Amino acid sequence: MMEYFTLFxxxxxVNNFVLTRFLGLCIFFGVSKSLSASVGMGMAxxxxxxxxxxxxxxxxxxxxxxxxxxxxxIVVFVVLIACFVQFLExxxxxxxxxxxxxWGIYLVLIATNCxxxxxxxxxxxxxxxxIKSVINAFGSGAGFALAIILMASLREKLQYADVPKTLEGLxxxxxLAGMLALSFLGFSGMIPL
Amino acid sequence: MNYWDIxxxxxxxxxPIFRLALSLCPALAVTSTVFNAFGMGICVLLxxxxxxxVVSVVKDWVNPKVRVPMFITIIxxxxxxxxxxxxxxxxxxxxxxxxxxxxxxxxxxILARAEVFAMKNGVVASAIDGLGMGxxxxxxxxxxxxxxxxxxxxxxxxxxxxxxxxxxxxxNGPMIIIxxxxxxxxxxxxxxxxxxxxEYQDKQAAKAKAAAQLTVQRSEAx
Numbered sequence: 054m055m056e057y058f059t060l061f062x063x064x065x066x067v068n069n070f071v072l073t074r075f076l077g078l079c080i081f082f083g084v085s086k087s088l089s090a091s092v093g094m095g096m097a098x099x100x101x102x103x104x105x106x107x108x109x110x111x112x113x114x115x116x117x118x119x120x121x122x123x124x125x126x127i128v129v130f131v132v133l134i135a136c137f138v139q140f141l142e143x144x145x146x147x148x149x150x151x152x153x154x155x156w157g158i159y160l161v162l163i164a165t166n167c168x169x170x171x172x173x174x175x176x177x178x179x180x181x182x183x184i185k186s187v188i189n190a191f192g193s194g195a196g197f198a199l200a201i202i203l204m205a206s207l208r209e210k211l212q213y214a215d216v217p218k219t220l221e222g223l224x225x226x227x228x229l230a231g232m233l234a235l236s237f238l239g240f241s242g243m244i245p246l
Numbered sequence: 247m248n249y250w251d252i253x254x255x256x257x258x259x260x261x262p263i264f265r266l267a268l269s270l271c272p273a274l275a276v277t278s279t280v281f282n283a284f285g286m287g288i289c290v291l292l293x294x295x296x297x298x299x300v301v302s303v304v305k306d307w308v309n310p311k312v313r314v315p316m317f318i319t320i321i322x323x324x325x326x327x328x329x330x331x332x333x334x335x336x337x338x339x340x341x342x343x344x345x346x347x348x349x350x351x352x353x354x355x356i357l358a359r360a361e362v363f364a365m366k367n368g369v370v371a372s373a374i375d376g377l378g379m380g381x382x383x384x385x386x387x388x389x390x391x392x393x394x395x396x397x398x399x400x401x402x403x404x405x406x407x408x409x410x411x412x413x414x415x416x417x418n419g420p421m422i423i424i425x426x427x428x429x430x431x432x433x434x435x436x437x438x439x440x441x442x443x444x445e446y447q448d449k450q451a452a453k454a455k456a457a458a459q460l461t462v463q464r465s466e467a468x
Binding site for chain 1 (some may be wrong): 345434438
């Protein structure tokens with residue numbers, strides 16, 4: 054049990070996806086302008102990531118490994134995840150239009166994104182079993198949600214600050230993310246991996 | 247538009263990192279040394295050029311509705327080929343770049359060039375567009391890498407046979423520049439710098455225009 058807990062906390066805080074592994078930056082900087090959008094995006098990424106990693110684990114261990122096709126993992130994962138997200142989008146649009154109104158736009162953005170592709174690849178190279186893969190995926194997604202929600206809260210406050218004109222927009226957002234990363238750096242070494 | 251114009255627009259005017267703010271992940275993740283930054287830049291240059299060429303060749307036979315899955319499959323195949331080659335012949339680079347090399351598949355810039363340029367242009371123009379964008383990406387990566395390595399450790403290309411000690415041995419740079427937060431802060435400041443340069447150029451252009459107008463007015467008055 055302890056092993057799973059450390060894996061989870063490690064994925065959320067110590068190896069935070071955005072701030073120490075630099076994945077999903079396009080979404081991170083694009084969406085964090087508004088807090089409500091960030092909450093939606095964080096939830097969408099965390100749930101899609103968990104399900105698609107589980108799917109990828111099944112395909113990797115029951116198809117790619119037995120038939121000695123591991124070298125095709127990038128092609129297979131990309132197509133698998135894109136198809137899964139596309140399918141999910143169609144299903145949600147048909148059966149839960151209200152949810153689609155809220156989440157639809159994020160689904161399109163997630164379909165080919167380094168966050169969602171990165172975790173299955175990490176799981177495959179670390180040879181995690183099924184439970185560990187899912188925990189790692191959920192932890193990474195939760196870490197992404199944590200980072201983007203923190204960032205959005207900071208950026209909403211930033212609107213009232215007097216930022217030098219040349220750094221307005223993306224420049225100051227990067228520096229702000231640097232400050233956030235600095236505070237997350239304090240966690241490094243807490244959980245040996 | 248001639249080929250030289252297609253090539254050079256990727257380097258400054260539409261620089262993938264500083265201007266378009268696309269493909270930021272590797273710009274932060276693998277720029278702690280010049281060597282890694284260069285390796286990544288060359289890989290991306292190869293992928294983007296090859297992908298542009300393949301897309302411009304097959305575009306007439308593929309239904310436009312399925313173009314995005316087609317792009318993704320082509321890119322993933324090219325990336326797999328490059329990774330297998332690197333693993334076989336340059337294991338040192340492969341080990342350093344690792345996961346980020348595999349994630350080249352989902353780079354927005356590669357998909358964007360296929361969609362915006364290669365779908366509408368011939369093979370040669372597409373190849374040159376890919377080379378230009380790739381070169382712009384590599385130049386930006388080298389720039390960030392050189393800055394971080396130089397001010398973080400005082401060397402350039404440290405750990406390789408071409409290592410150069412720029413600052414004296416006693417230089418004890420701020421480690422933070424090589425660590426994760428430094429990457430964000432350095433790029434934030436560089437984006438600010440590019441904005442200053444852009445503004446200066448706009449101002450110069452406006453001044454030149456005003457001066458030209460003045461001359462016209464004067465000549466009319468005379």
